[in-house]
Amino acid sequence: MDFFKYQGTGNDFILIDDREETFPVSQDYIAHLCHRRFGIGADGLILLRNHPAYDFRMIYFNADGAEGSMCGNGGRCIVRFAHDLGLFEKETRFLAVDGEHQAAVNGDEVSLKMNDVTHIDQQPDFTFLNTGSPHYVKIVEEVEAMDVVAEGRAVRYSDRFAPGGTNANFMEPTSDKRLFVRTYERGVEDETYSCGTGVTASALVAHQQLGMQSPVSIQTLGGMLRVSFETGEAGGFSNVYLMGPAVRVYQGTIKA
Ligand SMILES: N[C@H](CCC[C@H](N)C(=O)O)C(=O)O
The missing domain is CATH 3.10.310.10 (Diaminopimelate Epimerase; Chain A, domain 1)
Incomplete structure (x- = not known):
């Protein structure tokens, strides 16, 4: 299985193109891949999957292998990954665990719109x-x-x-x-x-x-x-x- 490694200000992630939905999700396996001695090493692992209404869907796991809440740097990295895969040119809309996000790529920079904060x-x-x-x-x-x-x-x-x-x-x-x-x-x-x-x-x-x-x-x-x-x-x-x-x-x- 191919993997890609991305980092945003030193927050590093394993990115997997899982549009075929074949990645074997399990907490132990993901924790193993993220382990810095026995695995690839990362702060988290992110699956890129298809979504009928969005450019893609982000599924984020923390380094302990459990599905996490939203990850801002991981969100910026998956936007870069989707861009590298040719899924969009400049601006994108994707779905994450906390809902819809818009994002844009500009040179090395990725700008990610976060949810409104009310409380x-x-x-x-x-x-x-x-x-x-x-x-x-x-x-x-x-x-x-x-x-x-x-x-x-x-x-x-x-x-x-x-x-x-x-x-x-x-x-x-x-x-x-x-x-x-x-x-x-x-x-x-x-x-x-x-x-x-x-x-x-x-x-x-x-x-x-x-x-x-x-x-x-x-x-x-x-x-x-x-x-x-x-x-x-x-x-x-x-x-x-x-x-x-x-x-x-x-x-x-x-x-x-
Ligand atoms: N590194 C992430 C945060 C991951 C969130 C995670 N640690 C949790 O609370 O589940 C970020 O760039 O926003």
Whole structure:
């Protein structure tokens, strides 16, 4: 079976063209393929399937092999993959676990429209919101020096977010238009180099809490992303876009 490897700001994914629907979906098998020692190695695996009403359908699995909620960087990578497969030229519409997404390719950049965000749970020392996946966002100082794995894991497994858990983002404003964000990802159970839905959540929190204006630039361990948005009804957000590079890095064959 052929596979392709893509990455978007260092969030890396195995992409499979599964339009024939022959991929043997099983949690153990997907976890094995994503394993960085025994497998190909990736933060997640994504199947591209046909859909009668859309250019394609995205089915996303976290590195632990379980089907995940929406993945923003994975969404940008599958758009690049569909473009490489010749499924569209400049703009596309596809279906993911959280509904319809529009996207566009422009050189190395892929811009992905995210779902509107209506409900934001503002607590005294953190914010919780869903940008396709659940995200805890905390504003911190010296994010580069933090132990993101230890602190993120404590949040992820805390009673507050049981039983589903959450992704955990730690963000530091570095100018009036810029953030540095680090993310502990549930389902990978580690810090990743970048998390698209997490960066999106962080930008919206930066607007709400710090008055940061769209577009917000976000530095991650794996590179720069941008998020643009409009403020909607009753404190919500609409026309939310996640933008940044997404590229193919190699291709190969999975041993039968
Ligand atoms: N890396 C992803 C997030 C995956 C979500 C996953 N960790 C979950 O909560 O199921 C992103 O770029 O948005």
